[in-house]
Amino acid sequence: MTVPSFTVPSLFLAVPLTAYLTFVSPWLGRRQYDRLARRRADDPRALVRAYRIWIGEEWAWIAVTALILALSPDAGLRDLGFIRPDDFGKVAVMTAGLGGALLAGSLALRHASRSGRAVPGQEAVAALLPRTPAERWHAVAMAVTAGVCEEVVYRGLLIALGVGVLGLNPSVAAVLALAVFVAGHLYQGWRGMAGVALLGLWFTAMYLATDSLLLPIVAHVLIDVRGLVFVPAPPPEKVGHAA
Template sequence: MTAALLLVALLATSWFARKRLRLDFGSGRSRAYLTVAVRQVVGFALPALVMLALAGEWRALSEMPASFAALAVSFGIEGWVTPGDGWILSIGALAGTVIGSGLAWLRWRRKRKRGPIFGELGWLLPRDRADLAWGVVLSLTAGVTEELFFRLALPLLATLATGSALAGLLLAAILFAGAHWYQGWSGVVATGVMGLVFALLYLASGTLWFAIAAHIVVDLNALVIRPALTGAWRRA
């Protein structure tokens, strides 16, 4: 059963990465953004929940699996991030992102050069205020759905199948990076690194919500803060 569920998880990743999970709500940028958001839910969140249910691992939604907890202990990072520390880190990261992105982009704009960014977002990059609102929606959707899938369901199934939590988390990080191939190689590498960071945050805090919060902050930077600072906010 576990091997079959893991195969389903791998197929879900492949469908999303290759855009085979076809959903189309019509033309227009708003409808395109809606399509992406729904694909995130259908392609990642729903499979994750179904697989956790079929594997009898519902408790993993609220309690870190024993295999992951043991890995955190072996790494010596168990309890590094407490609930109070986690929220402080999340708020601090968001504030730092806003300030840092603003200073960096203002400097690059004065030099009439493009600011540093890892990966190409293509049409997803917001162009006006309406797009920025969708950027918020996509950031929240991706943070929740992708962490449920790539930091919980997929690595847990891989752990049950292989007996190694480390192998499960590494496999999930690699597939997480591969699912972002549309951003180019720089985006794939950066996403892979961030996937490992999110996994470490999960292990260090013992709760998936801090990994979700970190993921949302990263996406808000790319899909809302930077575009707003470079002109999208001025266009209605």
């Protein structure tokens, strides 16, 4: 991993964005999810509106990230993981692992759903699960947005800032970025955050092994699509916030 160089003007954007992701976004996300859970049963457009707000917010992060790079001539897309992986052996192993994990997880989720048992982890995101075609399309858009934007910002940008600005070892910077990523899912409660931490660790390992965001983005999108779209939503009376 190269050591990117960020200019002082770019830091006037990077520092507030990092502070927002670390402190404001977790608190705001929790409030937004709680409000959605309260209104979901009585407002048929509540989920669609929430998805649109979150999609807009995450693409705003990308816009700020683009400005940070534009203000830093010595830092480029490559420093944020926008490269093709060179070690195709690692890519093949990770791709096979991703496919196996998705298949096994999907079979387990389908079996749990058909047998009437609670789907693992569903309670933490119950208010986000779509029931109508419009909600499903917005859920797909949300999954793609999260997979792209969160990997670029949490994995690409934050690790690059840790290495280039703070002088941290890439592994240490990755751990700190992972902590911010997990905090951003505060709305899921501690059990949900534990699952997010495991997934985030997997995405981080992919990134550090290949220096590319390609596999983490693909894995993130596929996992979110499976979790939001292909898992049956619980009955409305069971939708609520997971403590």
